[in-house]
Amino acid sequence: MVHSVNNERAWDEQIILALDYQDKAEVIECLNKLDGQVRYVKVGMELCYAEGPGIVAYLKEQGLQVFVDLKVHDIPNTAKGAMMSLAKHGADMVNLHVAGGVAMMEAAREGLEQGTPAGEESPLLIGVTMLTSTSQQTMNEQILITGSMEETVATYARLAKKAGMDGVVASPLEVPAIKQVAGSTFITVTPGIRTLGSSKGDQTRITTPEKAFERGADYIVIGRSITQAPNPAEAWANMITILKEGK
Numbered sequence: 001m002v003h004s005v006n007n008e009r010a011w012d013e014q015i016i017l018a019l020d021y022q023d024k025a026e027v028i029e030c031l032n033k034l035d036g037q038v039r040y041v042k043v044g045m046e047l048c049y050a051e052g053p054g055i056v057a058y059l060k061e062q063g064l065q066v067f068v069d070l071k072v073h074d075i076p077n078t079a080k081g082a083m084m085s086l087a088k089h090g091a092d093m094v095n096l097h098v099a100g101g102v103a104m105m106e107a108a109r110e111g112l113e114q115g116t117p118a119g120e121e122s123p124l125l126i127g128v129t130m131l132t133s134t135s136q137q138t139m140n141e142q143i144l145i146t147g148s149m150e151e152t153v154a155t156y157a158r159l160a161k162k163a164g165m166d167g168v169v170a171s172p173l174e175v176p177a178i179k180q181v182a183g184s185t186f187i188t189v190t191p192g193i194r195t196l197g198s199s200k201g202d203q204t205r206i207t208t209p210e211k212a213f214e215r216g217a218d219y220i221v222i223g224r225s226i227t228q229a230p231n232p233a234e235a236w237a238n239m240i241t242i243l244k245e246g247k
């Protein structure tokens with residue numbers, strides 16, 4: 001990822017809009033409201049379980065890049081099979097939980113490569129570290145992982161790199177620690193993004209788009225700050241203006 005002068009960057013290639021809807025009609029309405037400004041979208045469980053993975057091909061036909069966020073987490077053999085199936089749908093990025101361990105991640109990588117149609121490039125394979133809705137207190141007291149969030153995420157990033165992942169999902173707050181342990185070319189995808197004034201919702205580890213990029217995020221994932229805004233096109237355009245001005 002090239003980090004050039006702020007106003008020369010193609011911000012729309014690095015901002016992934018979360019299409020958290022239950023049917024295609026809502027997706028079409030959302031994309032129409034955004035006036036063709038979006039170039040990268042995310043299909044999560046909500047949309048994929050409702051519409052089926054065919055929605056990925058539909059979005060690709062609209063000229064969009066697609067991140068399929070199904071967070072695979074299972075035994076290695078099943079994770080491998082899941083990735084073989086997913087690879088056929090033409091996604092640009094897919095993910096799994098690092099907590100599944102190195103053997104699971106390696107099997108998933110194998111499945112993804114085997115399932116990718118001949119002549120096509122395999123999607124980027126990204127590991128989820130700690131969900132951005134999880135606070136350090138929840139991690140320590142409920143999930144029973146001791147230590148700081150930053151240490152845990154950095155450890156997961158190291159494991160993901162060892163298992164051949166292309167990068168990790170984490171909060172923007174942990175990006176510098178991830179780059180330190182896994183190197184600057186190891187991709188960071190960061191949800192937990194809120195434009196100023198929008199509601200935090202269920203997320204806990206959040207920051208603004210500009211701060212996320214300042215911390216070195218390669219991609220940001222943004223949903224409700226844009227999709228639930230009174231005027232989504234205006235909210236998107238304002239975000240891009242702030243990024244271009246390097247505020």
Ligand code: C5P
Nearest residue numbers: 018044130131132169191221222223224
């Ligand atoms: O609406 P909001 O901007 O909070 O949406 C964030 C999106 O990123 C959601 O689709 C959520 O499932 C996803 N996500 C996340 N934290 C992760 C991985 C994915 O919030 N660690």
